[in-house]
Amino acid sequence: MSNCLHLAIPAGDLNTAITFYCDVLGCKTGNREEGRWIDIDFWGNELTIHQSEERLPTVRHNVDMGAVAVPHFGIHLPESEFQALKQRIEKAGVPYLDEPYRRFVGTEYEQETFFIEDPNGNVLEMKTMVTPEVMFKVN
Template sequence: MKSNCMHLAVPAGDLETAKTFYCDVLGCKTGNSEAGRWVDIDFWGNELTLHQSEEQLPNVRHDVDMGAVAVPHFGAHLPDDEFQALKARIDAAGLEYLDKPYRRFVGDEYEQETFFIKDPNGNVLEMKSMVNPELMFK
């Protein structure tokens, strides 16, 4: 059996604050939930479960071509129009990028625009728009 839906559960801090960020800023929708404990988020077709928590994940930086990026992180690959609309929503909300939008691998088949942002609990998200998404796993 093959599925194209990934499930990821992360500590979210205060659920209401997290839901506001993921739904109102990023544009995601909620799914199943258990009040005060967890909520499922439709994260571009993937199931992201936000758990009420006290703890935050520690982040470290690893060197890559664009500099030192935060690890761990997760995110989504978006069509360019959705990626640009997401950047506009982030800017309209007055949020700061952890790592500002950057073009990687310019002129290469893997060319992409990417940025990093933290959610209210410190989870790091990397959002991408690939020029040639069909070549990602050739």
């Protein structure tokens, strides 16, 4: 598990957050300190969710698809996993913060993306790219 991203966020109630990340998103748990924090395997990255009272503030920044919430984090998934994730989210009744949207249509950067919030208001952007190999292509 080298070169993985580690991100620690306030999660509100840990049990509620674990249900969201594991039962809805399909992630697995790892190391933990009971009642304080737990590691989530976020598609090969270490997301540490902390028991908390606070929520992170968000603002909106204008991009081509509208004003998106910042800060946010997320994952790039293959198309089939992305569509399966959308189905799990919709089945669980998790509302979209920003509805699925196709960006950069007809270009090598074409992607579908959507935004949701976890139970503590942390914003997640989930996306799939038509040609993921160009993600960091230098123009």
